[in-house]
Structures are given as structure tokens and as C-alpha cells.
Amino acid sequence: MGHKPWFWQSKQTGQTANSEENVPEHIAIIMDGNGRWAKKRALPRIAGHNEGMKTVRKITRSANRMGVKVLTLYAFSTENWKRPKVEVDFLMKLPEEFLSTFLPELIEENVRVEMIGDIEKLPVHTKRAVQNAMDRTAGNDGLILNFALNYGSRSEIVNAVQAIMNDIQSGVLEKSDVTDETISQYLMTSHLPEPDLLIRTSGEHRLSNFMLWQLAYTEFFFTDVLWPDFSEEDLLEAVAVFQKRSRRFGGLS
Template identity: 50%
Template sequence: MINIYDLKSKIDFDNLPKHIAIIMDGNGRWAEKRSLPRNFGHQEGMERVIEIVESASQIGIKYLTLYAFSTENWKRPITEIEGLMKILVLYIRRELDRLHKNNIKLNILGDINKLPEAPRKEVIRAIEKTEHNIKMVLNIALNYGGRDEIIYGIKKYLKDVEVGKITYDDLNADNFSNYLYTKGQPDPDLVIRPSGELRLSNFLLYQIAYSEFYFSNILWPDFKENYLYEAIIDYQNRNRRFGGI
């Protein structure tokens, strides 16, 4: 049996990734393997969210981004979408006080105006309650798509050009990042994808140009804190060159 304390002892706390992003994947397959409805997998996946957020905060991760619902996920059956939205509401109502007590700021990546009324109100309430917290930023990607985010950023940039705040010639990679949902945040150092899939699924396409990737065959509902530590240890054993030698 894996000893969590042995794993944690191998982590170099002076070389932690500042920003970890996770593509939470495999909830449906986890449920289907157990002959359960897919939403049972999403419910179990919520338990992993709670565990991973707490573990990341405790070891000192400053930014954690979780891919919860993509712009493409609206294509899923309405019963599954409704179940996901109910789980989102349940998560916020259950965990908001603990997030706030632990000094965690909730931030949303994506267009929440398209969410149903109940989850949208809960999300806004959580953002407002935690807006001054500083220990860790928890980004939840909701109704999020990487391509949509880039278009969103371009439109915001063009509006600033129209009012004279900036010119076309001023555009560069650094200032364009200020027009994205992750404004003011460092790009992810480490991107984790459980479930055995080897693709990005339209996730943070602009921000992950130099991220390290960690793929795991573990389905998200089984991705407990030991797997987070293993991913961090693997990351710390890599040589990040950012295009250099």
C-alpha cells in the first residue's frame, strides 16, 4: 500500500509548480465499469475535487485549474448536463465555507452567463465571498473552450484599440495574456490528464505553450492525493528548457 507520507517526503517544496491544471476525465467510464449511471461517476468525481483542492492547498500550490465543463459538453444528454449542474450547486453549497476558511479564492474560466440560473447564482455568490482570499486561486473552467477564450481575448483587445487604450502595434504575447480569463496568473507549469486519453480537449490552448504534461491511466474518480504527489515528483525530475539548451 502506498504511504502518503513517504510520497510527500520526496517532494521538493522549494521547486513546486506554481500553477497546476487538471483535465478531469473518466467519470462516465468509471460509472459504466460499475454498471452505474454516468452521474454517479460525476458525483464521485466531486469527492476527488474536494480532496485534490485540499491537498494542493496544503502543500503550497498557488494556482490550481480544474476543467469541469467544456463548451462542447453541451452536446451531452440533457439528463447528464442537468446532473452535472446539480453537482456543481451541491459542491459550492457544501464546500464554500471551507474554501473561504482555508483562504482559497474561487475564479471561473469561461462564460457563466450561459449556465442555468441556479448554478450561475451559486457561482457568483462563491466568487464574491472568496474574492479577497490569497492563499490559493482555484480556477474552475465552466462552459470553457480554449479557442473561445482566444476569440474572447481578441474581441476585448479590439475594443481597447477602438477607444485608444492600446494600438495594434502594441500587441505582443505578454500583454495579450491580460485579455484572457487567466489575467494576472502565471501559465500552468504542469498539466495533468487522468483517464488514459492523450489529448488537450481544447483546454488552455494559449497558456500551455511551455507546460509539462503528465498523463495517467487512472480515471478521475480514482485520482486521489497520492497520484497528485506522484505527478508533482515526476515534474520535479524534468529539465525545463523553455526553448533553450
């Protein structure tokens, strides 16, 4: 499916984004601020998470229209199990609700659903919903909508190191074979390009155990906008900022 050229200029900052320039191939987003969005409105936290799912749908459409190849969304971290059980139970029901309503559109738009994280530790109903979406969109070759679900970057790296050690012990690898590229090949994202742009909403300025290896040369964009309020214009502004940066990957300017 082709993407029509687009041009956008922010009325507030004057930043411009142009589809004929450098659109990020892979955008990763730490979706933060659902709870604060709800608190500001005297609503329960789960109302913020529910509203946040609507934003996921909106931003997925926008990214697909822009020609982004991969959109990775940090949906649930390995640390999020520490939250109150009522909130965790609600969050585990969201993928089923979201994917059941959005899946026909994803199929029509040629979007492929993928996941990074430990799927085996998810509740049966959550795992079933995610696996069904991945199976039904497996043949699509458009935007990859990649959910980081029950995901933690440190455990991902530990698992990769352990797998490499096992392969060295079994003779599949030599110690001298282990390079940056080798480690990348043992990560959950081995088949994906590393993120070009990371967006974090709600005014926080940390990575929260998200894609620590993969973000080594990623451009960061932080915004005070809470995730449920994050709009297509906010996404375009982030892309506009990205397009004006010079990526040197450690080289000279």
C-alpha cells in the same frame, strides 16, 4: 497559513516529491473518466460525476497543503452542452451541491474560488452558486481554486483578439503594441500565472480545447487513472515527475 515541509516516495515507481524543491505554482487538471468509472461498475454516468466531485474536494485539500498557488479544474467545456440533457442538467446542479457543502471548509482554509468561462450562459441556479462562492471567498489570499466552467479556449482566444481589435480601432492600442504579453493580458487568466503542470486522467492524451495559449510551455502528465480514483498519491507522483524535469522554455539544455 503556512505549509509544513513534506516528503513523499512512491512505493510503486520510487518517484519522490519534496516540498523544499520546486512545487508547481499553478496546476491545471483535465478531470476525465467519470463516465468510464461508472460504466465499469454498471452505474449511471451521473454516479461517476458525483464521485468525481468527491475527488475535487480531496485534491483541493492536497494541493493547498502542498503550497500550490493556483488549481485550475476543467469542469465543463463549451462542447459538453452536446451531451444528453439529463447528464447536462445533473452537471449543472453539481456546483451548487458541491459548493454548498464545501464552502465553509474553503473559507476556513483561506481558499479563493474563481471561474473562467462564460458564466452568463449557465443556468440561474448554477450561476448563483458559483457567484456566491466567489463573493464569500473574495477576501481569501491562499490557494485559488479556479473552475473552468462553460469554458472553451478557442472562443477565449477569439474574444481576446476581438477585444484587442476594438482597442486598436478606438486608439487605446497601436498595432505595434500587440505582443504575446498583450494577448495574455486579454485572456480570462490574465491575473494568473500560466500553468506549470497539466494533469489529464483516464489515459487520454489530448487538450480538448483547454487553455491552448496558456499551456505553451507547461509540463504534461498523463495517467490512466480515472478521475474518481485519482488520489493524493497520484497527485504527488505527478508533482514528483514535474520536479525531475528540466524546464528550458525553448532555450538550450
